[in-house]
Amino acid sequence: MKLHEYQAKSLFADAGIPVPDSRLATSVDEALDAVDEIGYPAAVKAQVHVGGRGKAGGIKIATDREEAEQYAEEILGMDLKGYTVDQVLVEAGVDFVDELYVGVTMDRGEGKPVLMVSTEGGVNIEEVAEENPDAIAREHVDPAFGLHPYQARKVVYEAGVDADVALDVASILSTLYDLYEENDASEIEVNPVMITGDRDVVAADAVMNIDEDALFRQPDLAEMAEASYEDDLERKAGEYGFDYVRLSGNVGIIGNGAGLVMTTLDLVDYYGGAPANFLDIGGGAKAERVTQALDMVFSDDNVDAVVFNIFGGITRGDEVAKGINEALEGFDEIPKKVVVRLAGTNAEEGMEILNTDLVEVEKTLEDAVQRAVKNADEVTQ
Amino acid sequence: MSIFVDDDTRVVVQGITGGEGKFHAGQMIEYGTNVVAGAVPGKGGQEVDGVPVYDTVDEAVEAEDADASVIFVPPAFAGDAIFESLDTDLDLAVAITEGIPTQDMAKVNKRLGETDTRLIGPNCPGIITPGEAKLGILPGNIFSEGNVGLVSRSGTLTYQVVDNLTERGLGQSTAIGIGGDPIIGTSFVDALEAFEADPDTDAVVMCGEIGGEDEEQAAKFIGEHMDTPVAGFIAGRTAPPGKRMGHAGAIVSGSGTGTAQSKIDALNDAGVPVGDTPEEVADHVEDFL
Numbered sequence: 001m002k003l004h005e006y007q008a009k010s011l012f013a014d015a016g017i018p019v020p021d022s023r024l025a026t027s028v029d030e031a032l033d034a035v036d037e038i039g040y041p042a043a044v045k046a047q048v049h050v051g052g053r054g055k056a057g058g059i060k061i062a063t064d065r066e067e068a069e070q071y072a073e074e075i076l077g078m079d080l081k082g083y084t085v086d087q088v089l090v091e092a093g094v095d096f097v098d099e100l101y102v103g104v105t106m107d108r109g110e111g112k113p114v115l116m117v118s119t120e121g122g123v124n125i126e127e128v129a130e131e132n133p134d135a136i137a138r139e140h141v142d143p144a145f146g147l148h149p150y151q152a153r154k155v156v157y158e159a160g161v162d163a164d165v166a167l168d169v170a171s172i173l174s175t176l177y178d179l180y181e182e183n184d185a186s187e188i189e190v191n192p193v194m195i196t197g198d199r200d201v202v203a204a205d206a207v208m209n210i211d212e213d214a215l216f217r218q219p220d221l222a223e224m225a226e227a228s229y230e231d232d233l234e235r236k237a238g239e240y241g242f243d244y245v246r247l248s249g250n251v252g253i254i255g256n257g258a259g260l261v262m263t264t265l266d267l268v269d270y271y272g273g274a275p276a277n278f279l280d281i282g283g284g285a286k287a288e289r290v291t292q293a294l295d296m297v298f299s300d301d302n303v304d305a306v307v308f309n310i311f312g313g314i315t316r317g318d319e320v321a322k323g324i325n326e327a328l329e330g331f332d333e334i335p336k337k338v339v340v341r342l343a344g345t346n347a348e349e350g351m352e353i354l355n356t357d358l359v360e361v362e363k364t365l366e367d368a369v370q371r372a373v374k375n376a377d378e379v380t381q
Numbered sequence: 382m383s384i385f386v387d388d389d390t391r392v393v394v395q396g397i398t399g400g401e402g403k404f405h406a407g408q409m410i411e412y413g414t415n416v417v418a419g420a421v422p423g424k425g426g427q428e429v430d431g432v433p434v435y436d437t438v439d440e441a442v443e444a445e446d447a448d449a450s451v452i453f454v455p456p457a458f459a460g461d462a463i464f465e466s467l468d469t470d471l472d473l474a475v476a477i478t479e480g481i482p483t484q485d486m487a488k489v490n491k492r493l494g495e496t497d498t499r500l501i502g503p504n505c506p507g508i509i510t511p512g513e514a515k516l517g518i519l520p521g522n523i524f525s526e527g528n529v530g531l532v533s534r535s536g537t538l539t540y541q542v543v544d545n546l547t548e549r550g551l552g553q554s555t556a557i558g559i560g561g562d563p564i565i566g567t568s569f570v571d572a573l574e575a576f577e578a579d580p581d582t583d584a585v586v587m588c589g590e591i592g593g594e595d596e597e598q599a600a601k602f603i604g605e606h607m608d609t610p611v612a613g614f615i616a617g618r619t620a621p622p623g624k625r626m627g628h629a630g631a632i633v634s635g636s637g638t639g640t641a642q643s644k645i646d647a648l649n650d651a652g653v654p655v656g657d658t659p660e661e662v663a664d665h666v667e668d669f670l
Contacts, residue, residue: 106483106484106487106563106564108563108564108593109593109594111486111487111490111491111564112487112490112491113484113487142491143484143487143488143490143491144488144491144492181484184482184483184484186483211482211483211484213456213480213481213482213483214482214483214484214485216456216457217457217482245620245621247619247621255537256537257535257536257537257538258535258561258590259533259534259535259536259537259538259539259561259588259590259616260535260537260538260540260541260616262535262538262590262591262616262617262619262620263538263541263614263616263659265617265618265619265620266616266617266618266619266641267658268619269618269619270657270658275619278620283518283536311537311540311541311544312520313506313518313519313520313536313537313540314518343540343541343544344520344523344540344544345520364660365541365658365659366658366659366660
C-alpha cells in the first residue's frame with residue numbers, strides 16, 4: 001500500500017526528520033492561502049500514487065502569486081497517468097546545493113532490510129543502480145537486533161557524503177529505519193535529501209509503501225489506504241477481493257492459484273492469442289465467487305472469449321460447475337463463449353453438472369486454451 | 382526413498398482446531414500420514430479426529446515424539462508459530478499460512494540460520510512423498526509413486542504438472558511447493574541439492590515463476606553440481622513489469638533480472654530444457670528416463 005507524499009512527510013515530521021514547511025490544498029483558493037503563509041518560491045505538487053510526477057507535469061515551482069494560481073489551476077483536476085489529481089501539496093522551495101538519495105527496503109535475496117545511500121540523488125535511482133551500481137552504498141540490518149547507529153554512519157561515510165553533514169544524514173537514516181520497522185513499511189525512499197547553502201539537511205520528497213499483509217496491526221495506516229485503481233474493472237475486482245490485473249488482449253482468463261493462472265496467460269500467448277486479464281479466484285472458491293469472476297470478464301469490453309481453468313486442491317470442481325451454471329443460466333444469450341476445464345478435486349462430478357448447452361468443455365489445459373484462442377479469433381474476424 | 386518426509390515422519394499440526402487445520406489434518410491422516418498430535422494454545426487435552434491436542438509444540442514433542450510440524454495458523458500469529466517449531470528443534474516445519482507480514486518473516490529467517498530445523502514455506506501447499514506422507518494441502522489422489530522429484534513455487538501449477546506426469550505413468554519421489562512469498566525457508570537450491578543426493582530420484586522438475594533471483598541461482602547450482610537431469614517451467618512470461626500477479630513474490634521490477642526470459646535463459650545455459658507448456662515438461666522428463 002502506497003502512502004501519499006504528504007502522509008509520509010507527516011510521519012517524518014512527527015519523528016523529527018526536517019521537512020520543508022507545507023500545506024495540503026484541494027482547491028485553488030486553499031493553494032493560494034497556503035502560498036501566502038509559506039512564501040516564495042513554493043512547489044505545487046500533485047498528490048497521486050504515480051512515480052515520475054515531475055516529468056509528467058505534476059510538480060511546478062511558483063515564484064509569485066500569479067504563477068502559484070496558474071499552477072494550482074493546471075495541476076488540480078489534471079489527469080496524471082490515469083489518476084485525477086484532487087489534492088496538491090504546497091511546499092516551501094528549498095535552496096539546495098547538493099542532493100542525496102537515501103532509502104530503506106527489504107532485500108528479499110538476503111531476507112534482511114537494507115539501507116541505501118547515494119550522492120547521486122535527485123535523479124532516477126533505478127538508472128543509477130543499473131548503470132553505476134557502485135554509486136549506491138548499502139548496509140544490511142539484522143532484523144532481530146534492529147539497526148545499530150554505527151551502521152547508519154558507516155553507510156553514509158561509505159557513500160561519500162560530505163563530512164560536515166554526514167552525521168545529520170546518518171541521523172535521518174536512523175530515524176527512517178525506525179519508521180520502517182514501526183510502520184511495517186516495505187520501502188521508504190527519500191529522493192532527494194537536500195543539502196542547503198547553510199548546510200542544513202532536508203527531506204524534500206518522500207516515498208513510503210506499507211506491507212499490506214501487516215495492515216491488521218497498523219490501524220492508523222490502514223485508514224489511509226485508498227483505492228488506487230487504474231480503471232473501473234480493477235475497482236470492481238478490488239470490491240470482489242480478487243487478485244486481478246488487466247492486460248490488453250481479448251481472451252479473458254479465470255483460474256485458481258497465481259502460478260497456474262500465470263501459466264494459462266502464457267499459454268494463451270503461446271498459442272497465438274492475447275490475454276485480456278489475470279484473474280485468480282483463490283483457493284476454496286464457492287459458487288458465488290465463480291459468478292463474480294464471470295461477471296468481471298463479461299463486463300470487460302475487450303474480452304471476446306473466455307477460458308475458465310480450475311485445478312482443484314481445496315477448490316472443488318462441483319462447486320465451480322454449479323457457479324458457472326448459475327451465472328450463465330441468467331443470460332438469454334451467453335455474452336461470450338466460455339471454455340471450461342476442470343481437474344483435481346471433484347472434477348468428474350463437476351464435469352457432469354456443467355450445462356454443456358452454455359459452455360464448451362475440454363479435458364486438458366492445452367486444449368482448453370487453444371479452443372478459447374480460436375473462439376476469440378472467430379469474433380475478431 | 383524420498384526427501385524430507387516419509388512414513389516415519391511424526392507430525393504435529395499447529396492450529397488443528399481451526400477450520401483449515403481440522404479439515405487438512407483429516408486429509409493428511411486419510412492419506413496415511415502419521416499425524417501424532419495437534420498444538421493449539423488453550424486447547425490442550427482436547428482431541429480432534431482422535432488426535433490428542435497439546436497447548437504447546439514442546440508438550441507434543443515430549444508426549445508423542447513429533448519431529449515435524451504443519452502450520453495452519455492465521456497470519457497474525459503464524460510468525461510466532463514458526464518460531465515455536467524452530468525453538469523446539471523439530472526436523473521440519475511446513476508453514477501453509479498465506480499473508481505473514483514480511484518483517485516477521487525476516488526475523489524468522491534470521492533464526493532459521495541458527496537452527497537445524499528445515500522450514501518449507503510459508504504460503505505454500507506443502508510437501509508429499511507419494512504413498513508415504515503428505516504434509517500440507519496438496520490433493521493426494523493426483524500423485525503416484527515413482528522416481529521424479531518436483532519442486533515448485535506455486536500450488537496449483539504443481540498439481541497441473543504432476544497431473545501431466547502421472548497421466549504418462551511418471552510417478553514422483555517427492556513433490557515440494559516452496560511457496561510464493563519474498564522470504565521463504567527452503568529454496569530451489571536446497572530442494573535440488575536434496576534430490577541430487579536421493580538415490581531414488583532419477584529426474585527432477587523445477588517450476589519457477591517471475592520475480593526474485595531464486596531460479597537464476599538454482600540454474601547456477603544445477604550447472605555446477607547436478608548429475609540428475611532437470612526439466613524446467615517458468616510461469617509469468619506475459620506478465621507486465623511492475624504488476625503483482627497474485628503471489629507477493631511474483632512482481633517483475635522492470636530491471637534485467639527476475640523476468641521470465643532471464644530465468645529461462647539461465648536454465649537453458651545450465652543445460653535445463655524449459656517447456657513452453659506443462660505437457661512439454663512431461664515430454665522432457667520422459668526423454669530423461
